[in-house]
Amino acid sequence: MLEKLGDVIKKATDKIANAIFLDKDLVDSIVRDLQRALIEADVNVALVKELSDKIKKSAMDERIKGVDKKEHIIKILHDELLGILGEHKQLKLESKHNVILLLGLYGSGKTTTISKLGNYYAKRGFKVALVGLDVHRPAAAEQLKQLAEKHKLNYFIDMDEKNPIKILKKYSKQLKDYNLVLIDTAGRHTLDDELIKEIKEITKEAKPTETILVLPADIGQAAKQQASQFKDAVNISGVIITRMDSTAKAGGALTACAETHAPVYFIGTGEKINDIEEFNPKSFLSRLLGMGDLETLIEKIKSVTEENSQKKMQKNLEEGKLTLDDVIEQVKSMSQLGGFEKIKSMVPGLSNINAKIPEGMLESQEAKVARWEHIVKSMTQEEKENPEILEKQTSRIARIAKGAGVPTSDVRSLLKQYKMLNDMIKSGVGNMDMSQGMSQKQMMKFAKKFGKKMRF
Ligand SMILES: Nc1nc2c(ncn2[C@@H]2O[C@H](COP(=O)(O)OP(=O)(O)O)[C@@H](O)[C@H]2O)c(=O)[nH]1
Ligand SMILES: [Mg+2]
Structure with missing residues (x-):
């Protein structure tokens, strides 16, 4: 996951740390390497330019000298990268009853993520229920069922019912007994009027405490458009980025979410049940820089x-x-x-x-x-x-x-x-x-x- 970008940043910091003279040529070459790697990771060009300008400016600042200067540049690099990764926000969960609605286009990873989240919070003591509302694809409920059974999670589906609201109503009483209800919804190829209508109806009935958009990392900075579209149409509170493991474009997806001020709560890092982690920009960056966490x-x-x-x-x-x-x-x-x-x-x-x-x-x-x-x-x-x-x-x-x-x-x-x-x-x-x-x-x-x- 973003190994290449990590390597380049590590090399850049090493170059700065080991330089005897931090002259303009050296700074320029370091900045060029960084730019190339960031753009390869699909980070928006404007963001990359802003970041490079700040590094160049601080490098040429005559008031700071010697070792202080090196530290200063590395700190600026670190802070700027942290800045484009966005704020650290956690999913808000009450102890009593939480309803989390997962939204996203086809194949974004909703169902997989529902089971990962279910498992994650069940391990942390929550009484979890998974609800399958993807009524359009026959295999969807079956997929949720299999994942739930495999990981011993309670689930509520109705293979014969084509109206998601009816499914919600049918189980509403039972679901009150759970303190974490995770709802899987249907996707579409694009966010069309029909999908918006369906999501609005489900929202009205389910009254989610958090509405999360699931975005696959491989769409890179196109995540920006998707996140803002969903934000405009239906009030999303945060994002989960899946498939961080399978693309070099994850930098684009992450920074795009930060740009739209959609907090990234979790990232999916593989297909297995434990391949999910809370997204903390600081620790993410430390790992990227090889500092461990x-x-x-x-x-x-x-x-x-x-x-x-x-x-x-x-x-x-x-x-x-x-x-x-x-x-x-x-x-x-x-x-x-x-x-x-x-x-x-x-x-x-x-x-x-x-x-x-x-x-x-x-x-x-x-x-x-x-x-x-x-x-x-x-x-x-x-x-x-x-x-x-x-x-x-x-x-x-x-x-x-x-x-x-x-x-x-x-x-x-x-x-x-x-x-x-x-x-x-x-x-x-x-x-x-x-x-x-x-x-x-x-x-x-x-x-x-x-x-x-x-x-x-
Ligand atoms: N490598 C990888 N694959 C993932 C991840 N999350 C989901 N997938 C895969 O993406 C595909 C679509 O996932 P699914 O949950 O069915 O998407 P949905 O249509 O939004 O419900 C499946 O093949 C998943 O195994 C992830 O974090 N990493
Ligand atoms: Mg699904």
């Missing part, structure tokens, strides 16, 4: 791990100390999170390490994790909490292996995994100022230490 990682971990182990792991992550249970939980969650590659881009510093996990490797982890769970069960409480004490303790390791019915090499491999993740968390997250990212020096040290070891 602990907040988002923790958010993701939250949605795929059990409620009570979450808090503990979050605390442990923040304190830079993992337990063996956390390690097992983490490896288990990885495949659900979208693999190590995805996690890597979220942990500060890790994104710069060239440690690739071979594809399919994570799938073969399940059996291993099961053995690890046996191993942990064979440990004493003290050993569980401080696995360090097992280092070089051959007899203890043999005892644990025997208890778990596994070879000692398995115990050692778990201990190694534990040590690696723990060290990684400690040096990658623990001592870092999140707003600054890692320094070049820290990064090199880190990469040297872990680059080769990053194997499971």
